[in-house]
Amino acid sequence: MGKIAWKGHWTRRSIQIIFFFFVFFIVLTHFLERRGSHFPWPVGGNFHGICPFGAVETVGTLIMNGNLVPKIYQSNFWVLSGVMLVTILLGSVFCGYLCPLGSIQEWIGSLGRRMFRRFNHSINQRLDRALGFLRYGVLALILIKTTLAFSLVFQRIDPYYALFHFWMGDVFPSALIVLGSVVLLSLFFERPWCRWLCPFGALLGLVQIVAFWKIRRTTSTCTGCGRCSRACPMKISLHKKNSIFDTRCNRCGSCIEACRHSKAISFSGPGGAFFALRSRLAIGVLALALFFSPILYAQSGGFFKFQKGFHSLRGRREALTIQDIKGTMTLADVAEGLCLQTVTLAGILGIPSETPVSTKMYDLEEIDERLTIKYVKDLLADADYLKNDDI
Amino acid sequence: MRKIAIVIFFLFSSGVGLYACEMHFSLLHPDGSEQVIFPGKSTVLKEGKEYLLRVQFVEDHRRCLTPPEETVYLLNDEKWKSAKEHLPLILLSQSQWEEVYVHTWEQEIRFKAQESGEWELQIVRDCPKGGYEEQLTILVR
Numbered sequence: 001m002g003k004i005a006w007k008g009h010w011t012r013r014s015i016q017i018i019f020f021f022f023v024f025f026i027v028l029t030h031f032l033e034r035r036g037s038h039f040p041w042p043v044g045g046n047f048h049g050i051c052p053f054g055a056v057e058t059v060g061t062l063i064m065n066g067n068l069v070p071k072i073y074q075s076n077f078w079v080l081s082g083v084m085l086v087t088i089l090l091g092s093v094f095c096g097y098l099c100p101l102g103s104i105q106e107w108i109g110s111l112g113r114r115m116f117r118r119f120n121h122s123i124n125q126r127l128d129r130a131l132g133f134l135r136y137g138v139l140a141l142i143l144i145k146t147t148l149a150f151s152l153v154f155q156r157i158d159p160y161y162a163l164f165h166f167w168m169g170d171v172f173p174s175a176l177i178v179l180g181s182v183v184l185l186s187l188f189f190e191r192p193w194c195r196w197l198c199p200f201g202a203l204l205g206l207v208q209i210v211a212f213w214k215i216r217r218t219t220s221t222c223t224g225c226g227r228c229s230r231a232c233p234m235k236i237s238l239h240k241k242n243s244i245f246d247t248r249c250n251r252c253g254s255c256i257e258a259c260r261h262s263k264a265i266s267f268s269g270p271g272g273a274f275f276a277l278r279s280r281l282a283i284g285v286l287a288l289a290l291f292f293s294p295i296l297y298a299q300s301g302g303f304f305k306f307q308k309g310f311h312s313l314r315g316r317r318e319a320l321t322i323q324d325i326k327g328t329m330t331l332a333d334v335a336e337g338l339c340l341q342t343v344t345l346a347g348i349l350g351i352p353s354e355t356p357v358s359t360k361m362y363d364l365e366e367i368d369e370r371l372t373i374k375y376v377k378d379l380l381a382d383a384d385y386l387k388n389d390d391i
Numbered sequence: 392m393r394k395i396a397i398v399i400f401f402l403f404s405s406g407v408g409l410y411a412c413e414m415h416f417s418l419l420h421p422d423g424s425e426q427v428i429f430p431g432k433s434t435v436l437k438e439g440k441e442y443l444l445r446v447q448f449v450e451d452h453r454r455c456l457t458p459p460e461e462t463v464y465l466l467n468d469e470k471w472k473s474a475k476e477h478l479p480l481i482l483l484s485q486s487q488w489e490e491v492y493v494h495t496w497e498q499e500i501r502f503k504a505q506e507s508g509e510w511e512l513q514i515v516r517d518c519p520k521g522g523y524e525e526q527l528t529i530l531v532r
Contacts (some may be wrong), residue, residue: 067431070413104530150429150525153412155451170452327468328515328524360517362463365470373468 010097012096012252015288016103023100026050026165047164048152049073053093053200055080057154060147071152074305081294085209085343086287092204093287096250101160102194105186109233112187120190120233128235130197132248142199159193186291186315190233195248205247212269213277215244215255222264231258253280272273322380327373334361338380348383349376413451414514414523419443430514430525436504441483443501446514450494457518459488459496465513479506482528488524504531 027047029039048054055076058069080240083094092147095102113119123131145153155161155172159179162171166179185192194201217228217238234248238255251267259265269275269284277283298304320337335342335357346353351367364371416428422441424510428434464471466478473482475526483501491497509530516523 061431065429065431070523149413149415150431169454172451201515323469327465327470328517362468362470362515364463372470 007050008278009252011284015097015284016106019098020100020103023050024164031168047161048155049075050079050082051160053154054078056200057142057146060143061150064147067150069146069150069152074303075298078295078298078304082291084206085294086290087204087207088210089212089290090251090283090287091208091214092201092247092250093283094291095198095201095204096252097284098155098291099194101163101198102191102250103183103382104163105182105191105193105281106343108183108186109190117190119188120235123169123189125235125237127364128195133203134196135198138197139199139202152198163308164353180262191250194250195234202247208247208249209245213267213275214269215249215251216267216268217242217265218263221261225259225260227258227260228265231255251283253283293335322377325373325377326363327360329361330357331355331359331361332357350379407408409483413449414516414525415447415449416514416527417445417447419445428527430527431462433509433528433530435530435532438504438507441501441503443499446498446500447491448488448496448516450496453496455518457516457522459498461516462488462498462523463515464500465515467510468513471512479504479508479510480512481505504529507531 002266005304029037030047033039042306045314054069054072057078058072061067061069086094086098109119142154156174157172159182162175162179166176182193189195215238219242222239224239226239229236231254232238232249233252233254234246234250236244236246236249238244253267256265256267263273266273266276266278268277277286281344295304320334322338324337325334329337331342331345334340335345338345340348342357343353346355349364349371350370351364355367359367361373361376416430418426418428418434420426420442421437424471425445426434444460466480469475469478471480471482472479473485475482481503483503485501486499488496488498509528511526512529513526514523
């Protein structure tokens with residue numbers, strides 16, 4: 001095992017490709033559903049609803065007035081929990097193995113490496129490190145602006161959103177320019193967005209300082225040759241440190257692969273070799289398991305919701321009471337919530353039975369001007385169908 | 392040549408035209424002062440006074456499927472219309488939506504705070520691309 005398990009990036013690349021297409025599959029099914037396609041599995045929500053950074057963006061509004069920014073749902077917090085679990089235990093493995101934007105930069109970087117001899121070398125280490133601090137500025141700016149504007153301001157420049165939506169005609173030109181610049185810079189530098197601008201990477205970089213598993217150097221076997229540092233795509237001087245606390249390390253494993261001395265560098269816990277993860281496959285499988293565990297838990301318990309209301313925050317479906325009926329609900333929502341057939345509901349309200357079930361309750365006024373929400377509630381409260389149960 | 396072709400391809404693909412809703416609200420008080428208001432936060436108004444609500448809508452998608460005219464205002468879950476004098480906030484007049492900047496639309500709504508109490512003004516844009524649904528809490532004293 002040993003070094004052979006670290007040779008080549010195929011395991012990591014495979015996980016990156018699978019995850020990239022998994023995210024693309026979610027975006028595509030949502031897009032097709034919008035156009036009238038139906039799928040046997042739940043599609044619901046939107047791309048923002050599965051973005052872990054969305055939960056971070058709304059922290060300010062959540063603290064200030066207890067509200068989530070529009071387009072952000074309970075689901076974002078479950079995805080963020082998965083990322084945090086991975087990061088607290090394994091460090092920024094999310095960045096190195098799962099993040100689709102990181103993956104695409106890496107793939108383009110592979111192309112750049114073949115095209116340009118001086119790939120990733122035309123920037124000195126001090127400038128590179130200084131540029132890395134820009135990430136914290138971007139993070140602070142996004143948090144402040146999102147809280148003040150009560151909207152997803154980052155969407156306007158978000159290359160991750162642009163990457164998966166540019167073909168839909170839904171992306172701001174500013175975000176496209178950022179994406180285009182990232183793609184172009186990736187031809188010359190390793191992961192430019194991740195290293196210098198990514199706000200989520202900045203946050204995960206801070207969290208990973210406490211990670212259980214880290215890249216660690218065993219001083220008794222290390223000769224200080226510097227091969228690990230030269231191999232590091234993030235230009236971290238590993239051979240001068242005992243363990244990596246650098247916020248830019250994404251656990252790609254290039255340093256371990258480059259090291260010629262057995263066990264001089266390992267991906268291990270504080271206990272040394274006993275907790276060492278000895279291959280990229282082990283890291284990837286553990287990361288996927290950790291990432292999906294909170295999401296699967298929430299899915300199985302019915303907590304994974306792309307909604308802010310109607311379902312309680314605990315997520316369990318609650319019986320709808322007449323008092324809970326909102327103007328923004330559809331006839332179908334109300335019928336389902338009150339356990340009625342839509343035809344029965346139409347009969348109670350005195351509207352044609354062929355009225356589309358997607359009709360919003362507030363639009364009933366257009367059918368019959370008396371049908372305000374208050375009047376609808378009165379009609380339902382008086383209906384014999386509903387009088388005898390707890391509704 | 393191959394390198395130049397690849398660089399041109401990336402530059403071209405980054406320029407493929409693209410844009411997605413976002414809303415901002417401000418309230419002009421009778422004394423002339425303007426207050427920016429946010430969904431989820433209460434705004435205090437004086438009973439019997441007239442106010443001007445300025446609503447700005449920014450298209451989040453380049454191809455917006457729901458025109459600004461389809462923005463719906465719900466007061467206590469009922470459509471907010473000028474003829475409805477039984478509502479606690481009486482809508483006096485409503486301007487046409489006007490495109491003030493590229494992809495940015497504005498509308499002014501003049502209303503009277505008729506009845507004291509806490510009222511919810513919901514703003515809804517029903518759209519398959521996500522739309523918008525938030526509410527302003529109005530406290531009339």
